[in-house]
Amino acid sequence: MSSLRVGDVTITFLPDGVHHCEAVAQYPQSPAGLWNEHPEVLDASGMLVMSLGAILIQAPNRTMLVDAGIGPKTIDIATLTGGVFKGDLIGGQLPGSFKQAGVSPADVDAIVFSHLHVDHVGWVGDPAGGHFFPNARYVVHEAEWHHWSQSEQIELGQGATAGQLELLSERLDTINGETQLAEYVTTLPTPGHTPGHTSVIIRSGGRPAVVLGDAIHCPVELQHPSMCFVFDYDADTASASRSRIRSILAGPDSWFVGGHFPDHVFGQLKTSGDVNELVYP
Numbered sequence: 171m172s173s174l175r176v177g178d179v180t181i182t183f184l185p186d187g188v189h190h191c192e193a194v195a196q197y198p199q200s201p202a203g204l205w206n207e208h209p210e211v212l213d214a215s216g217m218l219v220m221s222l223g224a225i226l227i228q229a230p231n232r233t234m235l236v237d238a239g240i241g242p243k244t245i246d247i248a249t250l251t252g253g254v255f256k257g258d259l260i261g262g263q264l265p266g267s268f269k270q271a272g273v274s275p276a277d278v279d280a281i282v283f284s285h286l287h288v289d290h291v292g293w294v295g296d297p298a299g300g301h302f303f304p305n306a307r308y309v310v311h312e313a314e315w316h317h318w319s320q321s322e323q324i325e326l327g328q329g330a331t332a333g334q335l336e337l338l339s340e341r342l343d344t345i346n347g348e349t350q351l352a353e354y355v356t357t358l359p360t361p362g363h364t365p366g367h368t369s370v371i372i373r374s375g376g377r378p379a380v381v382l383g384d385a386i387h388c389p390v391e392l393q394h395p396s397m398c399f400v401f402d403y404d405a406d407t408a409s410a411s412r413s414r415i416r417s418i419l420a421g422p423d424s425w426f427v428g429g430h431f432p433d434h435v436f437g438q439l440k441t442s443g444d445v446n447e448l449v450y451p
Contacts, residue, residue, distance in 0.1 A: 174436040177375020182226040183435040186239030187261035193218040197397050208390050220430040232352045235281045236381045239264045241292025275303045282309040284383025285364040286318040286330045294334045312344040314366025360385040362408025379425040385411050387430045393446040
């Protein structure tokens with residue numbers, strides 16, 4: 171667990187689990203030998219490691235969350251993709267992370283979903299079938315909601331389940347475009363990974379922080395801007411969204427918040443010519 175203070179706002183990464191996948195399979199256009207240069211994102215067997223979890227935003231008079239982890243489950247990637255890809259998604263740690271942070275799920279008044287893939291909606295419901303976050307409104311981009319609520323998408327099993335969608339619909343606030351959710355919190359449309367993918371910008375004390383969602387999965391993407399993620403719904407649109415994020419991160423004292431980044435969730439991108447350096451607090 172780690173935190174970043176941005177003006178009057180505290181941002182905390184709440185771990186829920188871990189995702190292992192094949193680096194070259196996820197980034198098929200990776201330059202030759204690239205992953206050998208980045209052992210910091212690989213485990214001992216050479217699998218790419220990604221964190222799973224949620225981003226807690228504690229602003230004056232507001233407690234918000236970006237995404238809701240994968241939930242208490244383990245998913246085999248080969249089963250999910252019909253054997254096309256290998257790896258796993260292992261969750262279940264989020265309740266313990268809340269306790270460690272000294273925050274209750276009941277304190278959360280809004281959850282902004284970057285998108286509705288299975289590893290971002292896992293704690294919408296509790297084991298009894300109710301709301302794990304009893305007082306939270308759910309904020310979802312209009313295009314995202316429309317896409318994943320279609321019966322054919324539900325049947326694929328890669329997004330929110332029918333039960334999760336029913337819970338979401340009970341407290342749903344759909345948005346379209348940039349939307350200010352609180353004094354320091356604004357949504358940033360970053361479509362491409364999914365039709366309505368949304369990032370979040372926290373601006374306070376002159377220090378903007380961009381919660382990336384799945385617009386950028388891996389810190390290596392920040393260092394090699396030409397990389398494309400295999401599961402992006404629209405590769406060209408996703409690339410344009412990544413460029414938009416980089417332009418914000420190029421500003422003075424800007425921070426990224428990478429929910430899938432291993433070890434270092436918070437950092438800054440420093441660019442000099444063709445060299446992109448990541449600086450961590």
